[in-house]
Amino acid sequence: MRYICGHKTPDSDSIVGAIALSYLFNQIGIKSQAVRTGEVNTESRFILDRFKLDEPVFKDSFAQCDTYLVDFNNYEEGADDLKLANIVGIADHHKMGGIQTSSPIDIWIRAVGCSNTIIKEMFDYYKVVIPANLAGAMCCAILSDTVIFRSPTSTKADTKACKKLAKLADINKLKKLGLKMFKKKSDIKGATAHELIVRDFKLFDMYGAKVGIGHLEVIDIKIFKKIKENLKTALQKHKTAENFDTCLLILTDITAMGSVVLVATDSKDIIEKSWDIKVVDGEFWLDGCLSRKKQIVPFLEPNFKK
Numbered sequence: 001m002r003y004i005c006g007h008k009t010p011d012s013d014s015i016v017g018a019i020a021l022s023y024l025f026n027q028i029g030i031k032s033q034a035v036r037t038g039e040v041n042t043e044s045r046f047i048l049d050r051f052k053l054d055e056p057v058f059k060d061s062f063a064q065c066d067t068y069l070v071d072f073n074n075y076e077e078g079a080d081d082l083k084l085a086n087i088v089g090i091a092d093h094h095k096m097g098g099i100q101t102s103s104p105i106d107i108w109i110r111a112v113g114c115s116n117t118i119i120k121e122m123f124d125y126y127k128v129v130i131p132a133n134l135a136g137a138m139c140c141a142i143l144s145d146t147v148i149f150r151s152p153t154s155t156k157a158d159t160k161a162c163k164k165l166a167k168l169a170d171i172n173k174l175k176k177l178g179l180k181m182f183k184k185k186s187d188i189k190g191a192t193a194h195e196l197i198v199r200d201f202k203l204f205d206m207y208g209a210k211v212g213i214g215h216l217e218v219i220d221i222k223i224f225k226k227i228k229e230n231l232k233t234a235l236q237k238h239k240t241a242e243n244f245d246t247c248l249l250i251l252t253d254i255t256a257m258g259s260v261v262l263v264a265t266d267s268k269d270i271i272e273k274s275w276d277i278k279v280v281d282g283e284f285w286l287d288g289c290l291s292r293k294k295q296i297v298p299f300l301e302p303n304f305k306k
């Protein structure tokens with residue numbers, strides 16, 4: 001059995017990507033199962049319900065298992081024993097993350113806005129028809145990752161794939177669907193400050209410094225007004241409790257196209273140098289910033305190099 005698995009705290013790209021790839025592999029004769037290493041978030045839940053798809057099975061142990069990674073390619077974002085897995089392939093759109101294997105593997109990594117864009121091309125490559133409901137879910141994953149094509153990570157390949165998938169799924173109003181989905185994503189009701197910080201949180205080893213970066217994308221950043229101070233306190237707590245050098249929480253306004261970044265750090269000078277900004281009251285504004293992988297990490301990481 002081949003297990004298809006996205007990263008920890010899975011987003012829609014990871015969840016839908018695992019489902020899509022397992023369907024594809026089963027169609028070409030490789031017995032496969034979609035799995036997840038974390039809970040399904042509200043946005044992914046909306047997608048699964050809307051397109052009547054089963055959620056991947058929870059699995060957090062991969063020792064000796066044939067494992068295909070989707071939407072990540074490092075050990076840090078996988079299950080604790082991922083180093084013991086038999087990794088057979090990767091479909092992803094992130095920077096190279098240091099996976100090592102003892103045999104040759106399938107690599108589908110490209111600098112596009114979403115793993116599902118690459119997966120669409122894999123279906124084309126293997127000449128497998130995508131069922132309408134799966135196409136709809138893949139379409140949503142692309143809308144989510146590219147922030148409805150607004151993110152600087154979004155490419156022509158993403159737009160093209162998404163439009164083709166929309167046609168297969170009989171979706172006429174892509175933007176409307178995208179906004180409906182981001183409305184689900186913007187829902188912060190009932191969540192504690194800590195839950196919001198870890199909702200989409202990624203760990204990085206930046207030249208020996210432990211860095212954690214959370215990201216919340218909402219339609220209107222005003223919804224954070226009342227809880228911003230709580231978020232800062234919780235971010236500081238999280239940093240101390242987990243022994244981070246730096247914790248950031250990016251609050252992205254997808255309408256205004258920019259982000260407030262909340263900061264808890266021992267390296268304030270490095271943060272300020274990275275974007276040539278001043279951290280005031282534990283926060284700063286980045287105009288035009290929508291993407292952690294393209295507008296945060298590449299600016300920050302090199303400055304930790306000693």
Ligand SMILES: [Mn+2]
Nearest residue numbers: 013071115145
């Ligand atoms: Mn992705």
